Amino acid sequence: MSRRADHVVPDLVERARAGEVRAVARLISLVEDESPALREMMAALAPHTxxxxxxxxxxxxxxxxxxxxxxxxxxxxxxxxxxxxxxxxxxxxxxxxxxxxxxxxxxxxxxxxxxxxxxxxxxxxxxxxxxxxxxxxxxxxxxxxxxxxxxxxxxxxxxxxxxxxxxxxxxxxxxxxxxxxxxxxxxxxxxxxxxxxxxxxxxxxxxxxxxxxxxxxxxxxxxxxxxxxxxxxxxxxxxxxxxxxxxxxxxxxxxxxxGALGRRRARRARVEVEAIAVTTLRRRWADVGRSERLDELAAAVAQGGTDPYTAADDLLSAFTD
Amino acid sequence: MSRRADHVVPDLVERARAGEVRAVARLISLVEDESPALREMMAALAPHTxxxxxxxxxxxxxxxxxxxxxxxxxxxxxxxxxxxxxxxxxxxxxxxxxxxxxxxxxxxxxxxxxxxxxxxxxxxxxxxxxxxxxxxxxxxxxxxxxxxxxxxxxxxxxxxxxxxxxxxxxxxxxxxxxxxxxxxxxxxxxxxxxxxxxxxxxxxxxxxxxxxxxxxxxxxxxxxxxxxxxxxxxxxxxxxxxxxxxxxxxxxxxxxxxGALGRRRARRARVEVEAIAVTTLRRRWADVGRSERLDELAAAVAQGGTDPYTAADDLLSAFTD
The missing domain is CATH 3.40.50.300 (P-loop containing nucleotide triphosphate hydrolases)
Incomplete structure (x- = not known):
């Protein structure tokens, strides 16, 4: 039986929803591993949550x-x-x-x-x-x-x-x-x-x-x-x-x-969405070579050569220029 | 004795460095209050740290x-x-x-x-x-x-x-x-x-x-x-x-x-610089009306109407468009 790779996530979600424990375990492993499939997986799970x-x-x-x-x-x-x-x-x-x-x-x-x-x-x-x-x-x-x-x-x-x-x-x-x-x-x-x-x-x-x-x-x-x-x-x-x-x-x-439940869940989702957005930004920093720059800036701050605000401005300049 | 407002921070820093406890207390209060003067203050303190x-x-x-x-x-x-x-x-x-x-x-x-x-x-x-x-x-x-x-x-x-x-x-x-x-x-x-x-x-x-x-x-x-x-x-x-x-x-x-001390301090500064950069970004989100949008997105995620990754992409679209 052949199964195309791009069907793995929908298949796992379907099996997890049918009560198959191994599929549940596999999906949580994808979460722990920060798998690239997380986006697809969360989109597939959302309607059932x-x-x-x-x-x-x-x-x-x-x-x-x-x-x-x-x-x-x-x-x-x-x-x-x-x-x-x-x-x-x-x-x-x-x-x-x-x-x-x-x-x-x-x-x-x-x-x-x-x-x-x-x-x-x-x-x-x-x-x-x-x-x-x-x-x-x-x-x-x-x-x-x-x-x-x-x-x-x-x-x-x-x-x-x-x-x-x-x-x-x-x-x-x-x-x-x-x-x-x-x-x-x-x-x-x-x-x-x-x-x-x-x-x-x-x-x-x-x-x-x-x-x-x-x-x-x-x-x-x-x-x-x-x-x-x-x-x-x-x-x-x-x-x-x-x-x-x-x-x-x-x-x-x-x-x-x-209505406390809805408010609490919305607050929770807010934190989660913001955390994902910030992480996405951090990855973009790494993509544009900001990660090495952050190391240099941190060393300078530790030695008193600059202050953290000036360093943060420098770090962000890749976005605002 | 008149003292111009834009001399307050340099003056406090100088007095704190001279050992005046009230000036130290005032500077830490500026930290706690997240004063707009923090940037100037940290820049003035850096060389002495x-x-x-x-x-x-x-x-x-x-x-x-x-x-x-x-x-x-x-x-x-x-x-x-x-x-x-x-x-x-x-x-x-x-x-x-x-x-x-x-x-x-x-x-x-x-x-x-x-x-x-x-x-x-x-x-x-x-x-x-x-x-x-x-x-x-x-x-x-x-x-x-x-x-x-x-x-x-x-x-x-x-x-x-x-x-x-x-x-x-x-x-x-x-x-x-x-x-x-x-x-x-x-x-x-x-x-x-x-x-x-x-x-x-x-x-x-x-x-x-x-x-x-x-x-x-x-x-x-x-x-x-x-x-x-x-x-x-x-x-x-x-x-x-x-x-x-x-x-x-x-x-x-x-x-x-x-050399562990230098490495530890640089790691610490890195966290600090990144935290300031992220906070600066969050404030910019608020400035461009993204904060209300985040509330809407969070409510949708909480109700299963969308997933957090799609919501985060939406939130970030203000920067990437």
Missing amino acids: GRAQVVGITGSPGVGKSTSTNALVGALRAAGKRVGVLAVDPSSPFSGGALLGDRIRMQDHASDPGVYIRSMASRGHLGGLAWSTPQAVRVLDASGFDVVLVETVGVGQSEVEVAAAADTTLVLLAPGMGDGIQAAKAGILEIGDVFVVNKADREGADRVRRDLRSMLSLGERPDDAWRPGIVKTVASAGQGVDDVVAEIERHREWSERT | GRAQVVGITGSPGVGKSTSTNALVGALRAAGKRVGVLAVDPSSPFSGGALLGDRIRMQDHASDPGVYIRSMASRGHLGGLAWSTPQAVRVLDASGFDVVLVETVGVGQSEVEVAAAADTTLVLLAPGMGDGIQAAKAGILEIGDVFVVNKADREGADRVRRDLRSMLSLGERPDDAWRPGIVKTVASAGQGVDDVVAEIERHREWSERT
């Missing part, structure tokens, strides 16, 4: 993100949903060993065709998560997954970006990981739509919840504003996980009813 | 970053250095209360003219730390501070960026905050030039150090590569702080000897 609920899961290392994601997948499957998981790792190969353990735990769902789990490395130079995650989400969305869980592995620069990529953001905390005040310092209070106090069988869980509650109520909110729920879980024992699913569903209903 | 050692301090909430910074300032002062501190807060006004406590601790040095401490909010839309921090560092550098400590308050997207902004990066850990494996997951092993195990009087400090040591030695390194030191401290009691200063100094010597 917008159905999945994208749920971001974030929190400091040690709060039990992987275990919680695993438990959530189970609960969502029990509710009849097809679930895609993107575990986004902003760190380097150094952490491979630690990640392996997490991924092994996820093998609970390895034989379930209604679950697709994928670890993704974020790429720094093209804008990291802002670049690859929404595209991978679009693949899963168009492939008919009802819920896409985007879990950050570790911290770093990913938490805020995950929140930006999601329709609903879960922030996980745990007792003994620093208290609620620490959550405030970490800047995660404002990105959470649902707060999960995991390891709630440990001492201090009620205090974390109390701190969270008092900090979340500090700001005045209009009547129809979202009021984030706070749920206690013991993810390793499956306790409280159905409550988390209920809160996710409550947030989806609120988001749709108030 | 490149002398200060920039030390980034990062770590999860609760490891004692503020206390350690405070203790470091004391030790560096005792060694006769002028010290500038930028405490960068990537989070929102929500966390103001928590931060206040940290800043109050720093008041130990409030009456010392050889110390300048400044909290800075990072601005998300212009690229956050990548935008404002290097400019504030440049102000302190040109004003004759020997060491500039850049401390992140909390986590979020700032850790990696702080490392990118520094000549030497200190990563703080503490027992009971999750072990060394957690550090690996957090992706901070590769950004640290010096590792500080703070709260070393608590149980588990030796284990954290041991874990760190074994993970850091996993990779083969060439003979002249940097081998990160691991120092135990009790910052609240001043213990071990001189060892940290010695490690910072050892890293400076190594960086200068091997």
Whole structure:
């Protein structure tokens, strides 16, 4: 059977939409590899997107993100949903060993065709998560997954970006990981739509919840504003996980009813379109030999020979002349 | 005494260079406000930059970053250095209360003219730390501070960026905050030039150090590569702080000897120049009415009406036609 090369993308998209896991995996690999076929692929996927609920899961290392994601997948499957998981790792190969353990735990769902789990490395130079995650989400969305869980592995620069990529953001905390005040310092209070106090069988869980509650109520909110729920879980024992699913569903209903969902998605698309436009420009810089010039200018700035504004003007002169 | 407006920046720069703290503060405010005078200011500062050692301090909430910074300032002062501190807060006004406590601790040095401490909010839309921090560092550098400590308050997207902004990066850990494996997951092993195990009087400090040591030695390194030191401290009691200063100094010597310092600074300048160029382009988009068009395109992408690449092409057509 012969298949012409220019039919590969439409064929993959068709097979992914028909539920074929290998085609889904192949499409996400094209995203990760920044394949030249991305343009064609995104155009082919676009009409089939917008159905999945994208749920971001974030929190400091040690709060039990992987275990919680695993438990959530189970609960969502029990509710009849097809679930895609993107575990986004902003760190380097150094952490491979630690990640392996997490991924092994996820093998609970390895034989379930209604679950697709994928670890993704974020790429720094093209804008990291802002670049690859929404595209991978679009693949899963168009492939008919009802819920896409985007879990950050570790911290770093990913938490805020995950929140930006999601329709609903879960922030996980745990007792003994620093208290609620620490959550405030970490800047995660404002990105959470649902707060999960995991390891709630440990001492201090009620205090974390109390701190969270008092900090979340500090700001005045209009009547129809979202009021984030706070749920206690013991993810390793499956306790409280159905409550988390209920809160996710409550947030989806609120988001749709108030129009917040459409606004959030448009904001997200705006960032994505702008990132692609900027990257396209950078490539054009490289094409016109601006990349070497940038190296020279950077060395001059580092040595005090010029300032960054003058250097930027020089860099841009290729466009404005 | 009359002073013409177009002499304000040269005058401020001159006074800052003469050691006048109010002029330093005013210049950093111009950075934070994204003043139109920034271009002139950076050009005036450039010839006087490149002398200060920039030390980034990062770590999860609760490891004692503020206390350690405070203790470091004391030790560096005792060694006769002028010290500038930028405490960068990537989070929102929500966390103001928590931060206040940290800043109050720093008041130990409030009456010392050889110390300048400044909290800075990072601005998300212009690229956050990548935008404002290097400019504030440049102000302190040109004003004759020997060491500039850049401390992140909390986590979020700032850790990696702080490392990118520094000549030497200190990563703080503490027992009971999750072990060394957690550090690996957090992706901070590769950004640290010096590792500080703070709260070393608590149980588990030796284990954290041991874990760190074994993970850091996993990779083969060439003979002249940097081998990160691991120092135990009790910052609240001043213990071990001189060892940290010695490690910072050892890293400076190594960086200068091997040329790593110049390469790192050039890389940093490259990011900065590119960020300014991209921001300039975005402003031009707004000028030519592309900003409204971007909103329309984003809404279409969010609804599946088009894909982000086609939208980006549309956005860029204003430049390429």
